[in-house]
Amino acid sequence: MSDTQTQIENRPPSVAALFAERVAATPDAEAFRHPVPAASGRGPDGWKSLSWSGAAERVYAVAAGLIDLGIEPEERVALLSATRIEWIVADLGVMCAGGATTTVYPSTNAEQSAYILADSGSRILIAEDAVQLAKARERRAELPELRHVVVIDSAGVTAEEDDPDGWVLTLAELEARGAAYLRQHPEAVKKRVEAITADQLATVIYTSGTTGPPKGVRLPHDNWSYMAKAIAATGLLSKDDLQYLWLPLAHVFGKVLLSGQIELGHVIAVDGRIDKIVENLPVVRPTYMAAVPRIFEKVYNGVAAKARAGGPAKYKIFQWAAEISREYSRATQDNFRRTGTVSAPFALTAKHKVADKLVYAKLRAAFGGRLRAAVSGSAALSPELGHFFGGAGIHILEGYGLTESSAASFVNPGEAYRTGTVGKPLPGTEVRIADDGEILLRGPGIMEGYHGLPEKTAEVLEPDGWLHTGDIGELSPDGYLSITDRKKDxxxxxxxxxxxxxxxxxxxxxxxxxxxxxxxxxxxxxxxxxxxxxxxxxxxxxxxxxxxxxxxxxxxxxxxxxxxxxxxxxxxxxxxxxxxxxxxxxxxxxxxxxxxxxxxxxxxxxxxxxxxxxxxxxxxxxxxxxxxx
Missing domain, CATH: 3.30.300.30 (ANL, C-terminal domain)
Known part of the structure; x- marks a missing residue:
């Protein structure tokens, strides 16, 4: 067994334990950075830092508050909010209380939100604001198990006569309640964390469902602990990185990034407002970012449109530079595969240096100027786009996984990345291609099953642990996976x-x-x-x-x-x-x-x-x- 494999096997029983280890190891180090709107409501936002010990104070207060409200181990607490620092604090609080987070996208309508809350048996809902609270109020008759709604941003929240007593409270009130509870029971959260077992439910994430109603994917603590260690073992990130996180945390791709961060201890700048990405990147200056292909497509189309608007000469320069970028990316990747060094022919390198001054340097500056790599997932990225960005110095490492596999099953390995593939399996994950071309996965990241749907679980999960992904793919002789299509598509x-x-x-x-x-x-x-x-x-x-x-x-x-x-x-x-x-x-x-x-x-x-x-x-x-x- 290799050292890497040993590291994957020797993992803590829970995310809560992993978090406690991180806080103890680096209490004063910066953990998170989040935006603070300008006091006047105008101008750019400021950014505030939160240390690991500062985060722990809030997380444990939320956990204690939930315990005081009656949350028992594995009981579900739903999170209906956009990506923001409070989402992270609440999620960790739920898990440290021994509960399980049910994630709901803020764009989900009232009917679908109620379905997820009822199907998951959620006892408490943590809602972002008055808009999300209204969804629960509208469908309250369908949610007899929902005991409380905790509102993160209480602006505009008003009491309603038919609200049960104490049904709505703010996140600040929950934290204050938790702090008071800890003064009386200082060991309460610690005892809950120590009692969590690896197979205990941590998260229920509902597949967004390209067809049919969403299914709740049950992910125990061990899935996330494994992901934390496996991500660290890839060597793609270090404790010195600064990650910009805007992805929806209701999605497994966004949430898995938090596990890796807790293990490594690097900083995350968190802001889920998509319309702020362009403004935030030069301010945050991340070294690492995860995104979906649509973001890179929009960036490319925007750059191309700007060049076109600059007149025929400027557009011609852009087209030339784009072609040089793709050619340079292919050449350097091919050469690395053969020799292990990043290099290209002399003539191409000379052209690339000119194009860099004219086009690529400006593109990198728009991303903050320090971006080492960006991971792309959730859907396939065009190889042409991947080579364009790679040749311009923004290396896009495609990865692959499903909600059912805790998001990260494959990722491209740093300098050895190959555009057009999703890379190699994470340490500890097995892959097999079935006779019909379907990709099968097995490993510690695979789900426990679908919530309350044993028949649906049996359709995709074999008794020996192999998961049918529904995707068609091919493996290269040296282990790189290429996705061809969805089997059903x-x-x-x-x-x-x-x-x-x-x-x-x-x-x-x-x-x-x-x-x-x-x-x-x-x-x-x-x-x-x-x-x-x-x-x-x-x-x-x-x-x-x-x-x-x-x-x-x-x-x-x-x-x-x-x-x-x-x-x-x-x-x-x-x-x-x-x-x-x-x-x-x-x-x-x-x-x-x-x-x-x-x-x-x-x-x-x-x-x-x-x-x-x-x-x-x-x-x-x-x-x-x-x-x-």
Whole structure:
């Protein structure tokens, strides 16, 4: 057994114990940094630091407050909030009380929120503000087990006559209650933490469900303890890193980052406001950041649009630099694979230095200037985009995992990363490719099962611990995994040909800077078609230069020139495809796909059935007059 494997095996029984170890080891070190709005309400936010001992004081007060409210081991406490410092404090407080956190996205509507609260049997809800509190009030009759709602931001929260006595309290009141409880019972939280076992439930995360109702994934403490040690064992992060965390903590990808941070002791700057990312990055100056592909797509499209707006000469320089960046990234990765050193041919290196001064340095500055690496997960990233950023000095390490595997099962290994793959398995995780190409996983990160759904659990989890991921993939001889598609998303045409739509969609996003989302359609049809949503700001900037200035977005979409523009990119995609893969027709959607309309999950994954149902009339138009078998 290797030292790494020994390290993974010798893990604490719980996240609560891991947190206590960290606080004892580095009590005065900075743990978190969070924004503080300007007093005037105008201007940029300030940032406040919280040490590990300062965090512990709040965490243990929350834990004691929950114990005082009657929370018993493994009882669920739901968290309905955006990513913020209080989310982290509350989550750790729940686990230190021996309870289990049920995570709920703040974008979840009242009906779905009530379903999750009821299905999980949550006894207490910690809600972000008056808006989230209103969801619980609206559906209170359906939530007989919900004893209390704790509100983080009490602005605008008013008492209602039919609120049971003590049903609503603020987070500040809960912490004060906990502090008072600890004065009377100083060992209460310590005893709860010491009593937690590795198989005790820590978290229930509901899959956002691309199809059907969400299922609660039961993740015991050992899943998170393993993840903490395994992330540290990869060597990708150190105690000196500064991570910028904006991902939704209701999602497993965001939450697993906290386990790694507690183990390593580095600083996290936390702010879940997506509209603040561009403003925050140069201020926070992170060394490490995790994101989803859509963020990198938006950054690239924004940079390209800015260059295009600067005139033909500036745009030509950008296009040249982008191509040099991709070429340089491929060359350095290939050379590292062969020789173990990062280098490129002399002529290419010379061009790269020029392009760096003209383009890449500005791009890195926008990310704060210190970013060593960014991890991308949740969906596939276009290799073309990955090479563009990698060649510009922003190395995107793709990873892979599921809620059912505690998020991080694979990640690219530092300098040895390979764009277009999701890297190698974390220490202690096993992988196998089934006969039909499905990826199977086994290891300490695999879930206990689906909450209250033994039949659904049995469908994906074998008795010997192998998890059926539902993803199709391939393993290289030296262990790098490439994801081909979702098993259920594979399209079989009426001619019997199989098509992986995700692969084609990724290729199109890399080709077309105007696209926001695309769905390939063709199951049981005799040819493929596409529904294409465009990025509104990028398209309107293009419109100004092509005689359509002053036109509304729908008017630009309806213009023949806009259709011709996109047709050109579709033709370029088709040039590299087999005949049965080519897109014969497409329709431009009247709006972008988003979470609010239910087109995307809160983690920005595509809900194909929802989109196809909504735009069924456009699909039928594209197949009108064709004969189907």
């Amino acid at each position: 594979l399209i079989k045409t009426s001619g019997g040909k199989y098509i992986a739509p995700t692969e084609l969609e990724i290729q199109f996003k890399a080709l077309c800077p105007f696209v926001s989302n695309i769905i390939i359609v063709g199951a049981n049809r005799n040819y493929c078609t596409a529904l294409i949503a465009l990025d509104e700001p990028t398209l309107l900037n293009w419109a100004k230069e092509h005689g359509l200035d002053g036109k509304t977005y729908p008017e630009v979409l309806a213009a023949p020139a806009a259709r011709e523009l996109i047709q050109g990119y579709v033709d370029r995609l088709n040039e590299g495809l087999q005949r049965w893969q080519t897109i014969k027709k497409f329709r431009l959607l009247p709006r972008d796909l988003d979470v609010e309309h239910g087109d995307l999950t809160p983690s920005l994954k595509l809900r194909r059935p929802v989109v196809e149902r909504e735009f069924q009339h456009l699909i039928e138009e594209m197949y009108a007059g064709t004969r189907e078998p």
